[in-house]
Amino acid sequence: MNTPDGGKATYEQLLDMNAALRQTIAQQTQELQQERDKCDAIRNRFPVDAASWRGVDEQDLCAECGGSGTKLYSNTSTYHYSAGGQAMTLSVCDKCWGSGNKHKPWRSWKLADQQAQEVERLKKEVNDEVQTSLKYLGERNEKIKQLTDAQATMAKQAAELEAIRDTVGETEFALRQQVARLRECLVEYMTLADKICYAEPEYTQYHTMKTKASQALRETGA
Numbered sequence: 001m002n003t004p005d006g007g008k009a010t011y012e013q014l015l016d017m018n019a020a021l022r023q024t025i026a027q028q029t030q031e032l033q034q035e036r037d038k039c040d041a042i043r044n045r046f047p048v049d050a051a052s053w054r055g056v057d058e059q060d061l062c063a064e065c066g067g068s069g070t071k072l073y074s075n076t077s078t079y080h081y082s083a084g085g086q087a088m089t090l091s092v093c094d095k096c097w098g099s100g101n102k103h104k105p106w107r108s109w110k111l112a113d114q115q116a117q118e119v120e121r122l123k124k125e126v127n128d129e130v131q132t133s134l135k136y137l138g139e140r141n142e143k144i145k146q147l148t149d150a151q152a153t154m155a156k157q158a159a160e161l162e163a164i165r166d167t168v169g170e171t172e173f174a175l176r177q178q179v180a181r182l183r184e185c186l187v188e189y190m191t192l193a194d195k196i197c198y199a200e201p202e203y204t205q206y207h208t209m210k211t212k213a214s215q216a217l218r219e220t221g222a
């Protein structure tokens, strides 16, 4: 080895250089350790700093997730606690529900899921109720239509009966007029027969005719 001025180093010089190098190495090792300590301090404080960026103080950190709001579950069913596939799955923390704050959990995802299911169940129930009501209304409308049709038929039949009654009335009136004329004829006939009987008493057939006419007149007067 050479000395710094390029000459051949003596044994003593080599020993001095070696000591100087050891001192430099010791100093640099110490500096390196200090840098490592700084890194460790930053790393150790990182979760706390990260949580503070989320607005969570160190004393409020969720013990379950350390303030991250997420959690690694051992299967795919995550916070549902039911059977799931065998795979590690990252999902929302089931203690703070994502807030990272043990005192201020966010709205429970599990509860929200249950409520959503309940809403679906109620929707189905209401829908079934509506369908039943619509069916009932349909049947009721059908009955009302049948009644309306029956009412229309009855009204039509009543009008027809009214027309028939009018016809019957007219016929009855005509019959009465005919009977009245018949009576007039019979009275005339009787008067005539009476005159003949008075004038010609030997024609006895006119007596019989007069009697028959009188009888007919009584019958038509009934």
Ligand SMILES: [Zn+2]
Binding pocket: 062, 063, 064, 065, 066, 067, 068, 069, 070, 093, 094, 095, 096, 097, 098, 100, 101
């Ligand atoms: Zn948590």
